[in-house]
Each structure stands twice: as C-alpha cells, then as structure tokens.
Amino acid sequence: MSKLKNAVVGQSGGPTTVINASLAGVISEYLSKENCGTIYGAVNGIKGVLRGDLLELNSTFSTKDNIELLMQTPSSFLGSCRYRLKTDTDDEIKKIVSFFCEKDIGYFFYIGGNDSMDTVMRMSSICAEHDIKVIGIPKTIDNDLIGTDHCPGYGSCAKYIATVVSEMAQDAGCYDIKNVLIVEIMGRNAGWLTASSALARDEKISAPDLIYLPERAFDEEKFLFDIRQKLLNQDTVIVAVSEGIKFADGTYVAEDSQENKKDMFGHGQLGGAGKKLEMLVKMRLGIKVRSVELNIPQRCASHNASLTDVTEAFRCGCEAVDAALSGESGKMITMLRANEPEYNISYDALDISKIANGEKIVPDSYINEAGNDVTDEFVKYASPLIMGERNIIYKNGIPAHIIR
Amino acid sequence: MSKLKNAVVGQSGGPTTVINASLAGVISEYLSKENCGTIYGAVNGIKGVLRGDLLELNSTFSTKDNIELLMQTPSSFLGSCRYRLKTDTDDEIKKIVSFFCEKDIGYFFYIGGNDSMDTVMRMSSICAEHDIKVIGIPKTIDNDLIGTDHCPGYGSCAKYIATVVSEMAQDAGCYDIKNVLIVEIMGRNAGWLTASSALARDEKISAPDLIYLPERAFDEEKFLFDIRQKLLNQDTVIVAVSEGIKFADGTYVAEDSQENKKDMFGHGQLGGAGKKLEMLVKMRLGIKVRSVELNIPQRCASHNASLTDVTEAFRCGCEAVDAALSGESGKMITMLRANEPEYNISYDALDISKIANGEKIVPDSYINEAGNDVTDEFVKYASPLIMGERNIIYKNGIPAHIIR
Numbered sequence: 175m176s177k178l179k180n181a182v183v184g185q186s187g188g189p190t191t192v193i194n195a196s197l198a199g200v201i202s203e204y205l206s207k208e209n210c211g212t213i214y215g216a217v218n219g220i221k222g223v224l225r226g227d228l229l230e231l232n233s234t235f236s237t238k239d240n241i242e243l244l245m246q247t248p249s250s251f252l253g254s255c256r257y258r259l260k261t262d263t264d265d266e267i268k269k270i271v272s273f274f275c276e277k278d279i280g281y282f283f284y285i286g287g288n289d290s291m292d293t294v295m296r297m298s299s300i301c302a303e304h305d306i307k308v309i310g311i312p313k314t315i316d317n318d319l320i321g322t323d324h325c326p327g328y329g330s331c332a333k334y335i336a337t338v339v340s341e342m343a344q345d346a347g348c349y350d351i352k353n354v355l356i357v358e359i360m361g362r363n364a365g366w367l368t369a370s371s372a373l374a375r376d377e378k379i380s381a382p383d384l385i386y387l388p389e390r391a392f393d394e395e396k397f398l399f400d401i402r403q404k405l406l407n408q409d410t411v412i413v414a415v416s417e418g419i420k421f422a423d424g425t426y427v428a429e430d431s432q433e434n435k436k437d438m439f440g441h442g443q444l445g446g447a448g449k450k451l452e453m454l455v456k457m458r459l460g461i462k463v464r465s466v467e468l469n470i471p472q473r474c475a476s477h478n479a480s481l482t483d484v485t486e487a488f489r490c491g492c493e494a495v496d497a498a499l500s501g502e503s504g505k506m507i508t509m510l511r512a513n514e515p516e517y518n519i520s521y522d523a524l525d526i527s528k529i530a531n532g533e534k535i536v537p538d539s540y541i542n543e544a545g546n547d548v549t550d551e552f553v554k555y556a557s558p559l560i561m562g563e564r565n566i567i568y569k570n571g572i573p574a575h576i577i578r
Numbered sequence: 579m580s581k582l583k584n585a586v587v588g589q590s591g592g593p594t595t596v597i598n599a600s601l602a603g604v605i606s607e608y609l610s611k612e613n614c615g616t617i618y619g620a621v622n623g624i625k626g627v628l629r630g631d632l633l634e635l636n637s638t639f640s641t642k643d644n645i646e647l648l649m650q651t652p653s654s655f656l657g658s659c660r661y662r663l664k665t666d667t668d669d670e671i672k673k674i675v676s677f678f679c680e681k682d683i684g685y686f687f688y689i690g691g692n693d694s695m696d697t698v699m700r701m702s703s704i705c706a707e708h709d710i711k712v713i714g715i716p717k718t719i720d721n722d723l724i725g726t727d728h729c730p731g732y733g734s735c736a737k738y739i740a741t742v743v744s745e746m747a748q749d750a751g752c753y754d755i756k757n758v759l760i761v762e763i764m765g766r767n768a769g770w771l772t773a774s775s776a777l778a779r780d781e782k783i784s785a786p787d788l789i790y791l792p793e794r795a796f797d798e799e800k801f802l803f804d805i806r807q808k809l810l811n812q813d814t815v816i817v818a819v820s821e822g823i824k825f826a827d828g829t830y831v832a833e834d835s836q837e838n839k840k841d842m843f844g845h846g847q848l849g850g851a852g853k854k855l856e857m858l859v860k861m862r863l864g865i866k867v868r869s870v871e872l873n874i875p876q877r878c879a880s881h882n883a884s885l886t887d888v889t890e891a892f893r894c895g896c897e898a899v900d901a902a903l904s905g906e907s908g909k910m911i912t913m914l915r916a917n918e919p920e921y922n923i924s925y926d927a928l929d930i931s932k933i934a935n936g937e938k939i940v941p942d943s944y945i946n947e948a949g950n951d952v953t954d955e956f957v958k959y960a961s962p963l964i965m966g967e968r969n970i971i972y973k974n975g976i977p978a979h980i981i982r
Contacts, residue, residue: 189749218754249748256753337976338875344653344979345593345878349660350622355874373974378981469870470759474745477882480975560975570777571884571964572741575748577782 179280184216186286189249190327192487198244199491219255243576248474281498287314291530298504307498310506317366320532321524322508329483329559332370334475339374343381347410353462358448362418364535371414381412388418390545481562493521517558579613583684588620590690593653594731596891602648603895623659647980652878685902691718695934702908711902714910721770724936726912733887733963736774738879743778747785751814757866762852766822768939775818785816792822794949885966897925921962
C-alpha cells in the first residue's frame with residue numbers, strides 16, 4: 175500500500191461551537207488510514223497557507239484525549255480568517271498550489287461558510303491540474319448554506335438560545351408586575367437562529383411569546399399592538415428579535431438608531447435592534463422593559479453544545495476525507511434528512527458551484543401568517559438538531575479547552 | 579410525638595440560579611420530619627403573605643422527582659418581590675402575624691438578600707410574642723451579605739461568568755488581528771462577580787487580561803494605557819468590567835454616557851459601562867473593539883450551575899428548618915469556611931441584626947496594587963465555589979424546569 179499524499183486542513187469565517195469538531199473529524203479520519211502521511215493545519219485559514227504557516231497535527235492528535243478536548247473547544251483551534259482570494263488574477267492560487275506541490279499535499283479541506291466555499295470553488299479548478307483534491311466542509315451558525323438540510327454549528331447555537339430563553343423566562347416572570355423582555359439574536363439576513371428560540375416552549379412555558387425574523391418587514395405599530403395584546407392575558411411578554419430585522423423601506427431597525435447616534439458621537443453602533451425596541455416599548459407603552467443581546471456567547475457556548483450537532487460536525491469532517499481519498503474534488507459535504515418519523519441524516523458531496531455564494535433564508539412555510547411567530551413545521555424541522563448533550567471534561571470548575 | 583406547627587417559606591429579591599435549591603432544602607427538611615404539618619409557599623414573597631396568597635407544597639414535593647426538578651430550575655419557583663414592610667407602623671407585620679396564627683404557622687423561612695433580611699429582622703421581634711420562629715436564608719449573586727463566608731447564588735453565577743469568558747477568549751482570538759473585547763458583568767457596588775472572571779484563566783489562557791472593580795476609582799487614561807501595554811505583547815485583550823465602575827468623582831461610567839443620551843432621546847439607559855468603554859477604545863485607540871454585557875443569563879444559567887453552590891444552597895435551607903425547630907429565631911443561616919488546605923463549610927445561625935442592611939465589598943487584599951486585576955488570594959477564595967456540575971435532566975433538548 176503506497177503512502178497517501180499529505181493533507182492540509184483550514185478553518186475560515188466566524189467561529190462556531192463545533193467548527194473544531196469538524197476539524198477533529200478530518201484529523202481522525204485521515205490519521206485512521208494505515209498509509210496516512212502528514213496532516214497540516216493552516217494557521218488562520220487560507221491566509222496561513224499563503225504565508226506558508228502550517229502546523230503539523232499528527233503528533234498532537236495521536237491521542238484520543240486531545241481529540242476529545244478539541245471536540246469541546248469552541249472557535250477555531252487553527253485560527254480563522256475572513257480572507258477572499260483575489261479575483262482579478264489567479265496569482266494567489268498559483269502560489270498556493272506551488273506551495274502544496276512542494277509539501278507533497280494531495281488533499282485540502284476547508285471548513286467554513288459562504289465565503290469559504292467561494293475559496294474552495296476557486297481553488298479546486300486549478301488544483302485539479304495537479305491532482306490535489308479540494309473538499310469544503312459546511313460550518314455556520316446562520317444555517318444559511320444551500321444544498322444541505324442544515325449546517326453544523328446551527329444546532330448548538332440553537333440549543334443555547336432555547337436554553338437561555340427558557341431560563342430568562344423564569345427570571346423575567348418572578349415578580350407580579352407587567353414587563354417585557356426583548357431578546358436580540360444573531361442572524362443578519364436569515365432568521366434561523368431567532369426562530370430557534372421557539373424551542374424554549376413547553377406546555378407551561380409560552381416564551382418567546384413573539385418572534386420577529388428578518389424575512390418579514392418589521393412594523394413598529396404592529397409590534398406594539400402585538401405586545402399589548404399579549405399583555406392582556408399575561409404579566410410577562412418575552413420577544414425574540416433578529417439583529418437583522420428591517421423596516422419595509424429596507425433600513426435596519428438597528429441602523430435607524432445608529433444614525434441618531436452618529437450625529438452625536440461621530441461614530442455608530444451604540445445599540446442594536448433589541449435596544450432600539452426597548453426604547454420604543456418604554457416610550458410608547460410605559461411599562462418595565464429590558465433588552466438582552468445574546469451576543470458572542472451564543473456562538474461559542476460549547477459547555478451547552480448539542481450532541482447531535484457535534485456528532486454531525488465530526489462526521490462531516492470524516493466524510494470530507496473519505497470523499498477526497500475516493501477522488502472527489504470541488505465539492506462540499508452536505509447532509510440529507512431521511513423521511514419522517516425518524517430523524518436520520520445521510521451524507522453526500524455536492525458540486526461546490528451549486529453552493530458557493532448562495533444563501534438560504536427561512537421559507538414561508540416556517541413563518542406564521544401574522545409574521546410574528548414560527549410554525550409547527552419549523553419546530554418539527556429544528557427540534558432534532560438540539561438533542562443530546564456531551565459529557566464535558568471540566569478543569570478547575572470550567573470546561574477544558576485545547577489551545578494551539 | 580405531637581404534630582409540628584405549619585410552616586411558610588418565601589423567596590424575595592432578584593433571582594439567582596440556586597434560590598430554588600434553598601427552597602428545596604426547606605421543603606425536604608420540613609417534610610422529612612415524621613410529625614410535620616403543612617408547608618406553604620408564599621407567592622411573591624412577603625407581598626403574597628400580606629394578601630394571603632399561600633400555596634400548599636406538601637403534595638407537589640412529596641416525590642423526589644419534583645425536588646430534583648426544583649433544584650435545577652432558576653429564578654423563584656414561588657415568585658419574588660422587592661417589597662419592604664412599611665417602617666412607619668407595625669400594622670403590616672401585625673396583619674401577617676394574625677394571619678399566621680389563623681393558619682397555625684409556627685415557622686417562617688425567608689430566602690433573600692440584604693433587603694429581605696431587613697424583613698426577617700422586623701418580623702422576628704413581633705413574631706416572638708406568638709412563638710413563631712423566623713429564619714433568614716442567604717441568597718444573592720452579588721455575594722455582599724456580611725457574616726457569611728460567601729452567599730448561595732454567587733458560585734453558580736461565577737461559574738457561568740468564568741465559563742463564558744473562557745469561551746469568548748477562544749472566539750475573540752480566532753483572527754490574527756489586534757482587537758479588544760470588553761465584558762460587562764453584574765455588581766453595582768461590590769465587584770465579586772467581575773472578580774470571578776479571573777477563574778477563566780489557565781496556563782494557556784490569560785483572559786481576562788484586565789479586571790476593573792467598583793471598589794477602585796476608574797480612570798480613563800489609565801485604562802487606555804493598560805490596554806496599550808497589553809497590546810504590545812498580544813493580539814487580543816479581554817477586559818472584565820463591573821457595571822458599577824465609577825470615576826473618582828463618584829459618577830458611574832455608565833451614567834456619564836446615559837446623560838448624553840438623555841439629551842437626545844429624552845430617556846436614558848441606552849448602554850452600560852461596557853458600551854461606554856467600547857466607544858472610548860474605538861475613538862482613542864482606533865482598533866477593533868466589541869463589548870458584551872453578560873446580562874440576565876449570568877444569574878439564571880442553571881444549565882451550568884456549580885454543584886458546590888447548589889448543594890450549599892440546599893443545605894442552607896435544611897439548616898434553617900433545623901434551627902427553627904430547635905427554637906432559634908431572628909437569625910440568618912451563615913457559612914463558615916474551615917482552615918486550609920481542604921475546602922470545608924460548616925453552618926451556623928447568626929443574629930439577623932448583625933447582618934441586615936450591611937454590605938460586604940471586595941477587600942483590599944483581593945485587588946492588585948494597580949487596581950486592574952485581582953490577587954491570587956482572591957482566586958484561592960473563589961475557586962472552590964465553582965467546582966462540580968449537576969447531572970441536568972433535559973427534556974426536548976433543553977433543561978427541564980418545574981413551573982408553579
């Protein structure tokens with residue numbers, strides 16, 4: 175059996191809870207081959223490749239212990255980047271390919287979202303001339319990649335959101351006074367994450383009582399009306415809003431308040447959509463109101479990761495290696511869902527040109543008619559993705575991480 | 579063996595992750611007595627007692643399952659209040675005592691912070707005339723009650739803070755660019771919670787790199803200097819600040835920005851200390867900066883509770899019952915720490931007059947000389963409080979709660 179060519183794996187784009195689980199999958203699967211060569215990590219993604227910054231991974235991850243730690247470490251172990259290869263010339267790609275040839279690289283795995291899949295697409299055509307296989311592995315909390323049932327990273331983020339919305343519902347309802355809590359959730363163009371707040375509901379928990387996604391135009395008067403209606407029958411109203419909600423004219427709800435601020439401070443971004451709506455409710459309804467921006471913790475709360483998500487992310491990494499070794503290239507690993515009633519995922523590799531630069535928003539069938547909630551169909555779609563918990567390894571009272 | 583008199587238990591003040599664990603302790607211990615009577619929950623604390631709103635608890639909590647669920651439910655199962663008994667007359671207390679006599683109540687347990695202990699103190703003297711025992715049970719995330727080594731509620735909040743700061747450090751450090759992350763943590767007058775962010779540190783994690791507590795006057799220029807110094811040797815600087823940091827002249831850092839906002843919007847509270855410092859860093863240092871307000875999740879993240887904290891909170895409830903049954907009254911349960919090296923807590927009951935309305939801030943020995951960090955002595959104090967995790971019962975992918 176001849177020795178396999180060496181491999182490079184990189185991580186790109188915004189962090190998620192499980193991007194390292196996919197990295198663990200790539201490393202484990204490659205190293206499981208008897209004739210494996212060296213697997214390198216690209217430090218800071220394609221930027222690291224361009225500057226020749228590779229990290230040998232074989233020794234660090236020869237033990238199962240470090241793989242386990244990697245599986246529970248949030249963000250990118252290898253470091254990430256937001257770098258798009260220059261489009262006016264192929265010089266950068268040629269430089270990379272020549273570097274790969276020098277290092278006897280036969281496989282390049284890139285874990286990332288939309289922009290990263292563009293990198294995969296552009297590299298694969300030139301790499302093909304040198305028999306270098308290029309495979310993309312999906313990753314994004316936003317769940318907006320097309321061609322796959324869902325994206326690794328989404329389930330864990332959704333689980334954290336549902337968990338803290340459920341906990342905050344207990345918190346907000348502790349006094350016997352009328353009050354509103356507005357929870358601002360990530361997702362600029364696609365409302366998948368904000369929608370997942372609905373998974374907090376239970377027979378006895380109505381929260382979130384209202385859900386506003388960027389897929390529907392936001393109307394202040396309708397929003398205030400909705401809250402007033404809810405307050406007729408309950409003391410506490412919990413509202414989930416996407417950071418990216420927009421008015422009918424296309425301006426962001428958050429942007430509107432930032433313009434005001436710019437006038438005064440000379441720079442923007444004081445508060446987001448949640449803060450804006452908090453002010454609106456305070457002024458117009460005159461009741462106790464608070465807003466909470468879930469912010470960074472939602473995309474890195476690996477202490478509360480979804481076991482389903484972690485397992486699938488790992489498996490996507492494994493599938494990428496197997497696809498590359500069987501000769502495929504220029505593809506991204508996708509997940510296909512089997513028919514009901516059992517949740518069951520099979521894996522495939524889809525031509526990258528069908529995926530790169532596309533965006534999947536929440537479909538109409540998942541949003542209610544009034545545009546202030548999700549449908550049961552959405553809940554049926556999203557519920558399986560947050561199931562299960564990992565046995566987290568703790569050290570000194572907090573989850574242990576592995577650091578580069 | 580004659581039947582015990584009935585008991586009332588109430589919860590008061592801001593929610594914590596473990597105030598229900600103390601409730602579970604009171605209920606379990608009282609019901610464990612062979613000759614127990616009825617134990618009632620006061621809905622919304624002393625406000626509920628005043629309006630005669632009592633909930634019979636014997637049947638709901640006769641099963642161990644519901645006690646377990648209660649132990650992992652954040653906030654106040656019984657509902658809370660921020661009500662102080664009127665001070666100009668004892669009419670309210672007399673009304674309560676007469677209601678207690680009518681219901682054959684012999685024991686009143688009140689779980690709460692500073693204000694709640696004032697209620698306990700004021701009630702105990704009049705209750706003594708009617709042989710009603712009144713015992714306070716400490717509860718506050720702020721850890722500012724005097725007479726006790728620490729307060730139930732603090733450890734779990736500290737564990738969540740240390741956990742997410744550690745996770746956010748991974749997140750913030752993923753790109754190879756200079757950036758600052760400012761984390762705003764609860765605690766208006768006492769910096770215990772902000773200090774606990776130091777528990778995120780590890781051999782390989784320096785975050786938080788700087789810590790500012792309300793116990794020291796805040797100086798903008800020194801703050802900017804501190805950050806510049808850190809940026810010389812590292813790309814990512816993580817700063818923990820208390821929501822209550824103040825300038826030397828006594829004005830809150832947050833307040834300052836709110837006054838500006840008031841001029842424009844006609845109402846305040848747009849952003850807190852973190853947002854203010856984010857703007858400052860952006861303007862003055864011109865680098866990438868972000869602020870995160872940990873907000874409500876820090877005080878209700880029962881999914882990541884400290885087992886030590888939950889266990890001690892439960893035990894405080896048990897101790898309160900035993901103290902009352904042995905004839906004590908007008909006292910609060912306190913925790914005393916044994917000498918090193920082993921962390922070991924014993925329980926006592928301290929005269930409430932020595933506790934009510936007092937406030938314990940972070941002592942000088944826990945703050946470094948430069949006023950931008952905590953000392954090893956603090957870490958030694960706080961570390962044991964965040965140890966251990968509960969086996970959380972999940973339902974549909976999120977922690978199960980019990981709702982009144």
